[in-house]
Amino acid sequence: MDANNKFALGVDIGGTKVAAGLVDPKGTILFQTRVPMPARGTASDGFAAVQSAIEAVFAAHADARANLAGIGICAPGPLDPKTGVILNPPNIPCWRNFPLAAEVQRVFGLRARVDNDGNAAALAEAIWGAGVGHKNVFYATLGTGIGTGIVFDGQIYHGRTGSAAEGGHVSIDYHGPVCGCGKRGCIEALAAGPAIARRAREHIAGADRTSTKILALAGGNLDAITAETVAEAYRHGDPLAAAVLEETADLLAFWAGNIIDLLEPDIFIFGGGLAPLMSGFFARIREQLTTCCVNQRFDEIPIVLAKYGADAGIAGAAALCRP
Amino acid sequence: MDANNKFALGVDIGGTKVAAGLVDPKGTILFQTRVPMPARGTASDGFAAVQSAIEAVFAAHADARANLAGIGICAPGPLDPKTGVILNPPNIPCWRNFPLAAEVQRVFGLRARVDNDGNAAALAEAIWGAGVGHKNVFYATLGTGIGTGIVFDGQIYHGRTGSAAEGGHVSIDYHGPVCGCGKRGCIEALAAGPAIARRAREHIAGADRTSTKILALAGGNLDAITAETVAEAYRHGDPLAAAVLEETADLLAFWAGNIIDLLEPDIFIFGGGLAPLMSGFFARIREQLTTCCVNQRFDEIPIVLAKYGADAGIAGAAALCRP
Numbered sequence: 276m277d278a279n280n281k282f283a284l285g286v287d288i289g290g291t292k293v294a295a296g297l298v299d300p301k302g303t304i305l306f307q308t309r310v311p312m313p314a315r316g317t318a319s320d321g322f323a324a325v326q327s328a329i330e331a332v333f334a335a336h337a338d339a340r341a342n343l344a345g346i347g348i349c350a351p352g353p354l355d356p357k358t359g360v361i362l363n364p365p366n367i368p369c370w371r372n373f374p375l376a377a378e379v380q381r382v383f384g385l386r387a388r389v390d391n392d393g394n395a396a397a398l399a400e401a402i403w404g405a406g407v408g409h410k411n412v413f414y415a416t417l418g419t420g421i422g423t424g425i426v427f428d429g430q431i432y433h434g435r436t437g438s439a440a441e442g443g444h445v446s447i448d449y450h451g452p453v454c455g456c457g458k459r460g461c462i463e464a465l466a467a468g469p470a471i472a473r474r475a476r477e478h479i480a481g482a483d484r485t486s487t488k489i490l491a492l493a494g495g496n497l498d499a500i501t502a503e504t505v506a507e508a509y510r511h512g513d514p515l516a517a518a519v520l521e522e523t524a525d526l527l528a529f530w531a532g533n534i535i536d537l538l539e540p541d542i543f544i545f546g547g548g549l550a551p552l553m554s555g556f557f558a559r560i561r562e563q564l565t566t567c568c569v570n571q572r573f574d575e576i577p578i579v580l581a582k583y584g585a586d587a588g589i590a591g592a593a594a595l596c597r598p
Numbered sequence: 599m600d601a602n603n604k605f606a607l608g609v610d611i612g613g614t615k616v617a618a619g620l621v622d623p624k625g626t627i628l629f630q631t632r633v634p635m636p637a638r639g640t641a642s643d644g645f646a647a648v649q650s651a652i653e654a655v656f657a658a659h660a661d662a663r664a665n666l667a668g669i670g671i672c673a674p675g676p677l678d679p680k681t682g683v684i685l686n687p688p689n690i691p692c693w694r695n696f697p698l699a700a701e702v703q704r705v706f707g708l709r710a711r712v713d714n715d716g717n718a719a720a721l722a723e724a725i726w727g728a729g730v731g732h733k734n735v736f737y738a739t740l741g742t743g744i745g746t747g748i749v750f751d752g753q754i755y756h757g758r759t760g761s762a763a764e765g766g767h768v769s770i771d772y773h774g775p776v777c778g779c780g781k782r783g784c785i786e787a788l789a790a791g792p793a794i795a796r797r798a799r800e801h802i803a804g805a806d807r808t809s810t811k812i813l814a815l816a817g818g819n820l821d822a823i824t825a826e827t828v829a830e831a832y833r834h835g836d837p838l839a840a841a842v843l844e845e846t847a848d849l850l851a852f853w854a855g856n857i858i859d860l861l862e863p864d865i866f867i868f869g870g871g872l873a874p875l876m877s878g879f880f881a882r883i884r885e886q887l888t889t890c891c892v893n894q895r896f897d898e899i900p901i902v903l904a905k906y907g908a909d910a911g912i913a914g915a916a917a918l919c920r921p
Contacts, residue, residue, distance in 0.1 A: 313878065353894060362894075393819045411758060423860075434862025435734060436895055441859040447772045447783075449852045456892045458855065460770075529772045532781065536764040537746075539757025569767045569779045571676055571685075572759055 281344035283596035284332055286325060286386075287588025288350040290314050290366035295328035296586070297336050298593035302403025305551075306335050306587050314367045320368040322378055329383065345386035346379055347595030349588050359389040384424035388595040392440040393418070393440060394431045395591025396546055396583065397424025404582030405544045413540035415442060416547030416587065417527075420455075421463040425538070443467070447529050462530040466523045468502035468549060473504045475519045487519050491595035506552045526557035531578070532567030539570060548582030554580045560584070574598055604667035606919035607708075609648060610715070610911025611673040613637050613689035618651035619909070620659050621916035625726025627909050630656050637690045643748045643834065644692040645701055649752035662873060669702055670918030672718035679760040706772055711918040715739070717754045717763060718914025719869055719906065720747025725917055727905030736863035738765060738849075739910065741871030743778075744786040745886040748861070752920075766790070770852050785853040789846050791825035798828045798842045808890055810838035829875050847879035848886050854901070855890030862893060871906030877903045 280300050287294040298309030308331040313320040325348070333340055345598065353362040379387040390398075397406075397414035397457060406412035411462020412426040423442030425432040433439055443463040444456050450468075451460025475489055476497050484490055489508040493499040508516035529583055531543060545553060557578045564573050583590045603623050610617040612635060619630030631654040636643040648671070655665055676685040682699020683782060684690065704742055713721075720729075729735035735749040746765030748755040756762055767779050774783025775793075782827035786796040787793055798812055799820050812831045815863040816822040831839035868876060881903045887896050906913045 286613035391662045435864050436862065437898065438893050438895065439860065439862035441892050445856045446770055446852070446890075449770045449849070449890075458890055460890065526772070530771070533768045533856070534860075536767045537857075539759065539763065542757050567769075567772075567781055569764050569781065570761050572761070576758065 279597060280458065281343055281596075282339055283344045283593035283597075284346045284400060284509055285589040285591065285593030286328060286346060286348040287592050288312060288325065288348065288367070289588075290351070293324045293328040294589055295332050295441055296589035296593070297332050297339050298590060302399065302594070303321060304589055304593075306332065307473065307586070308332060308335070309587055314369055318369050318371075318373055318507050321367065321373075322375075325375070325379065326382060329379070337357060340385075340457075343385060345388065345596040346383060347395070347592040348379065348387065349392045349592040349595070350375070350389060352391040352436060354389055354391060356388075356390045356394070356431070356433055359387060361389070364442065386444070386596070390431060390437075390591075390595050391422075393422030393424040393442075394433070394589060395424070395595055396581070396587040397426050397440075397544075398420075398597075399583055399590035399593070400544050400546065400581050401426040401596040402429060402597060403590065404578045406542050409541035411538070411540045412542055413442075413534055413538060414544045414546060414581070416581075417467065417545055417549040418547040419468050421467045424491045426539075427480065432477045438482055440463060442534065445530060447526070447533065462526065466530070471502040471519060471523055471549075472500050474522060475515070476500050478515055478519060488513045489516055492525075502549060505547075509552070520552070520556060521559060523570070524559045527553070528560040528563035531560060531566045532564055532573075533572050535564070535568045535570050535576060540576065543576055543578045544581050545578070546583060546587050548585075550580055601709055602920060603730040604919075605662055605665055605825040606667045607652060607662070607669045608794040608912040608914065608916030609651060609669060609671040609702075610915050611635060611648065611671065611690070612911070613674070616647045617912055618655050619912035619916070620655050621913060625722065625913060625917070627912055627916075628654065630659070630909070630912055631655060635690070637692055639692050641692050641694075644690065644696075645698075648698070648702065649705060652702070663708075666708060668711065668919040669706060670718070670915040671698060671702065671710060671712045672715045672915040672918070673698070673712060675714040676761060677712055677714060678859035679711075679713045679717070679754070679756055680712060684712070685818040695829075709919070712752050713754060713760075713897050713914075713918055714745075715743030715911060715914065716765075717756070718747070718918055719745075719904070719910040720749050720867075720914070721754050721764075721904055721920075722910065722913035722917040723867050723869065723904050725752060725920060728902045729865050732864035734861070734863040735865055735867060736765075736857055736861060737867045737869060737904070739904075740790065741870040741874055742791050744790045745870075748863075756836055765857065768853060768856060770856065771850070772885065785849065789849045789853070794825040794828055794842060794846055794872075795823050797845060798838070799823050801838055801842060802917055811836045812839055825872060829872075832875070836894040843875070843879060844882060847876065849884045850876070851886035852890045854883060855887055855896075858887070858891045858893050858896050858899065863899065866901045867904050868901070870904060871908075873903055874907070
């Protein structure tokens with residue numbers, strides 16, 4: 276049977292949890308479960324969590340195993356997608372050069388493939404989600420950080436060693452704020468959740484505190500403001516929150532202009548926790564692009580919301596099992 | 599006979615000249631000639647110049663025609679590489695939606711292919727030049743502007759409509775100086791020849807005029823300073839010229855960091871008129887990359903000078919005839 280007609284098991288590993296799910300040939304997640312990830316334990320502790328998440332899927336769907344294309348796993352980088360070795364991810368210290376794909380393959384006797392979150396989610400969108408029918412897909416996840424993935428012709432673009440598509444660290448301001456990565460002005464440092472909160476705090480600290488609901492929503496504590504506080508204030512019609520999110524959209528537009536001028540993708544997909552909020556600003560991003568890309572036909576490139584939300588990791592991991 | 603074993607005729611069209619040459623299967627330019635380009639004349643005037651340049655090659659090498667893979671043509675964009683139509687290049691106003699490939703094919707009865715300068719030069723480097731043996735080649739030409747080309751697996755990466763690889767307009771400063779394209783902070787606006795001259799002028803205007811040779815080399819006229827003046831002063835050991843070029847290298851490094859984080863190419867090649875000068879700063883670019891890319895293995899990516907200098911256009915155009 277063609278692997279495209281088989282089910283796949285997707286495992287999404289994060290710093291605090293392992294989620295696993297069963298995905299049908301059309302990309303529908305039929306079942307999912309999660310267990311805690313002891314990321315600061317031993318390498319075996321970490322692997323045991325992965326193993327138990329996978330076993331929980333098989334326990335719920337005993338019949339799935341016989342018709343499975345394989346086990347796909349997404350994890351934070353750096354990792355080597357060719358060999359399936361987890362290298363040295365900062366938020367999963369239990370694994371250093373850990374041969375995750377080989378271990379899963381040994382224990383379960385099924386083909387296993389490992390890739391990073393952004394790449395995997397991009398692939399799921401390309402083959403099952405918002406990117407279906409498009410040859411070159413650029414995917415960005417907006418959340419605590421900004422991750423990206425590039426899919427050409429149904430294949431993840433990996434670059435030389437599998438570390439390409441770090442679009443969140445494409446900088447649009449070489450003397451801008453320092454990013455967690457050490458570079459300056461990365462779009463992640465300007466437009467991800469913590470940057471939205473930071474800019475809101477700066478506006479409030481520098482100006483009038485009374486004309487915005489943001490501070491009250493954070494219990495009067497400037498330091499307690501998060502992107503979610505800004506989002507909530509925006510939903511209540513707060514003008515400062517709207518201004519902060521418009522600024523975020525403008526920064527994303529400038530960055531997207533760079534991506535379009537370099538890659539000219541067929542579609543631009545935004546996923547991640549903040550994407551539904553920012554989708555209210557896609558029209559603004561499109562307008563702003565007029566002045567921030569040289570591409571004369573940028574307006575033919577759709578800018579859309581991802582199909583997969585919180586499930587992007589499981590779907591993405593499962594998509595890795597496609598040939 | 600395999601097209602890889604045939605000769606190719608390369609035509610390089612610019613705003614003021616048309617150069618044409620005969621290129622052997624190994625990428626050696628055997629003969630070349632040039633004629634003026636009447637870019638402000640009629641569409642037929644422009645085509646007549648191309649035709650006469652091609653005929654001059656055949657006149658010099660009558661035997662070449664029988665063993666020719668085709669005629670490759672590079673021109674400034676925007677153009678459509680799929681159809682070979684020149685769209686609306688600002689510096690070749692004589693052609694608007696002009697079907698250049700079809701016209702050449704009709705007149706000479708040979709397969710013709712059209713692409714933009716950066717893409718074509720990148721291809722020549724990938725198959726015959728500094729990029730031989732590398733799968734993913736990123737090429738940048740440093741001159742009056744900054745053009746780029748991306749080659750994956752021996753094929754030019756075109757993007758959706760052939761307008762990808764506008765790397766010169768990847769911006770690293772969204773509130774930086776306005777570029778000729780209208781965007782702000784494009785690397786072309788910061789590090790190409792005119793920007794080198796501008797930064798030298800700013801340094802001289804703002805500080806001591808006596809400790810540098812740059813002004814004297816420009817006949818004492820601040821406005822007469824060009825990148826070439828800076829280069830000449832640098833060759834004479836001028837410290838301000840060195841500082842301006844170091845600054846240029848740092849800007850290029852920051853930009854290259856973005857490219858590496860997004861594409862992780864196998865090699866980074868610099869060509870164009872200013873590349874030999876800037877090659878003295880490749881070691882500095884490499885050092886700077888430590889703080890301006892997240893890629894942990896960036897130091898394994900060679901940064902090298904292009905093989906083709908002033909001949910990049912002819913070689914690139916000829917390379918387009920490769921299958």
